[in-house]
Amino acid sequence: MSNLSPNQIREKLIPLVADILEIDPVDLTAHARFREISGEWDSLQGFAMLCMIEDDFGVALSVEEFLEMDTIEHLAERLSRG
Amino acid sequence: MVHTVVPVPGVVIRGVVASVPEDVVSNAESLRPLFGSATDKLVRSIGIESRSVASQGTTGLDLALDAARALFDEMDLDPSRIGAVICVTFTPESPLPGDAPKAQNLLGLPSSTLAFDVNMACAGFVYGLYLAGLISQSTDKPVLLLDYDVQTPFVDPVDKTTLPLMSDAGTATLVDQQSDVSKQSFFSFFTDGTGRNALHIPSRNSYPPAGVANINLRSAPLGKIHMDGFLVYKFVAQSVTSLIKFFLESVSDHPERVDNFVPHQANMYMVERLAASVGIRKSSVWKSAKIYGNPASASIPLTIALNGEARGGTSDRLLIAGFGAGLSAAVGRVFLDGAGPFRVISYKQGQE
Numbered sequence: 001m002s003n004l005s006p007n008q009i010r011e012k013l014i015p016l017v018a019d020i021l022e023i024d025p026v027d028l029t030a031h032a033r034f035r036e037i038s039g040e041w042d043s044l045q046g047f048a049m050l051c052m053i054e055d056d057f058g059v060a061l062s063v064e065e066f067l068e069m070d071t072i073e074h075l076a077e078r079l080s081r082g
Numbered sequence: 083m084v085h086t087v088v089p090v091p092g093v094v095i096r097g098v099v100a101s102v103p104e105d106v107v108s109n110a111e112s113l114r115p116l117f118g119s120a121t122d123k124l125v126r127s128i129g130i131e132s133r134s135v136a137s138q139g140t141t142g143l144d145l146a147l148d149a150a151r152a153l154f155d156e157m158d159l160d161p162s163r164i165g166a167v168i169c170v171t172f173t174p175e176s177p178l179p180g181d182a183p184k185a186q187n188l189l190g191l192p193s194s195t196l197a198f199d200v201n202m203a204c205a206g207f208v209y210g211l212y213l214a215g216l217i218s219q220s221t222d223k224p225v226l227l228l229d230y231d232v233q234t235p236f237v238d239p240v241d242k243t244t245l246p247l248m249s250d251a252g253t254a255t256l257v258d259q260q261s262d263v264s265k266q267s268f269f270s271f272f273t274d275g276t277g278r279n280a281l282h283i284p285s286r287n288s289y290p291p292a293g294v295a296n297i298n299l300r301s302a303p304l305g306k307i308h309m310d311g312f313l314v315y316k317f318v319a320q321s322v323t324s325l326i327k328f329f330l331e332s333v334s335d336h337p338e339r340v341d342n343f344v345p346h347q348a349n350m351y352m353v354e355r356l357a358a359s360v361g362i363r364k365s366s367v368w369k370s371a372k373i374y375g376n377p378a379s380a381s382i383p384l385t386i387a388l389n390g391e392a393r394g395g396t397s398d399r400l401l402i403a404g405f406g407a408g409l410s411a412a413v414g415r416v417f418l419d420g421a422g423p424f425r426v427i428s429y430k431q432g433q434e
Binding site for chain 2: 040042043044045047048050051054055063
């Protein structure tokens with residue numbers, strides 16, 4: 001997925017993350033802290049995001065690395081590096 | 083990843099009775115000492131509001147025999163007609179012999195009955211149905227499939243990963259064959275033994291959990307269930323999803339046309355994500371975990387017992403999927419005889 005720019009990754013990420021958070025994609029901005037936005041964040045949603053990132057972007061993040069990221073912007077920047 | 087599908091002449095479930103311990107524990111109350119103010123959110127997240135928990139001294143076989151007696155009574159079934167009894171459990175009363183000889187004896191089954199145990203954790207019911215289908219075909223007799231576990235004694239009471247989920251139940255299923263050639267059953271199995279320590283009970287005779295130090299997980303005490311939640315979640319989200327998609331494609335079925343999907347009740351979030359990933363409609367998913375929790379492989383027959391009467395019609399087709407420790411998964415297409423019975427009964431300790 002390294003052929004996608006951070007902007008393209010961000011656009012692809014937003015509906016996928018919104019689906020996991022069960023929120024409307026328009027409510028998810030690139031700079032919003034995705035763990036805080038629905039008020040219902042939990043580890044199962046975290047697991048779902050890690051699996052989605054591996055399946056859709058081909059990047060297997062460790063749990064520890066994922067825990068350091070809190071915005072779509074941050075995730076997109078990391079995923080653009082492959 | 084290479085999968086295969088195994089055909090078996092129509093496997094039909096004639097009836098299922100589940101016996102659950104009288105003690106159904108509220109998660110909102112029982113988890114509060116461990117999770118404090120996060121308890122309600124956790125319960126919403128996993129979708130398990132209560133769990134059936136056996137009293138000290140009650141075994142899984144006690145529950146299964148209670149279910150079997152009720153099944154025999156309701157079907158007015160002569161025990162001498164049974165061709166085999168299969169006990170699916172990882173918590174037998176004794177490792178030697180297994181539980182099946184005791185079941186044969188206490189249920190008054192003939193000495194010619196095939197009687198053996200299967201230890202395959204959460205995929206066990208599908209393994210049991212596959213074997214029961216083959217044996218029913220070769221003996222031309224129905225097979226009694228007892229699937230049960232009392233696993234809560236193996237749950238560490240301060241383990242936040244397993245305590246909110248795990249429960250106890252015993253079930254009895256009567257498995258038969260049907261002659262209608264248009265009703266073919268199929269099964270597919272998947273095992274990834276590299277993940278065997280993702281969900282296991284460390285014992286004095288086994289190696290400590292692999293990689294625990296590296297991934298900074300707390301190791302379970304000896305004799306208690308250890309689960310790496312992320313590895314198990316990943317297995318379900320990726321390998322199990324892929325297996326079910328392959329299975330449906332191989333048997334020329336479309337996910338949107340699946341009317342009755344009976345998955346292992348890991349937790350409600352995982353079950354709903356699994357169905358959505360495969361493309362199965364929400365309304366087609368049969369559930370029981372909200373009330374009874376996750377009683378390992380018995381969760382599938384418990385779910386059929388709870389939903390069968392209301393949702394099953396004559397010869398309804400079920401897609402069943404078991405998955406968990408191993409790491410192991412099994413998928414099957416079987417048929418449900420709508421005549422039943424399908425019932426959940428309450429076990430009272432000390433009853434015989």
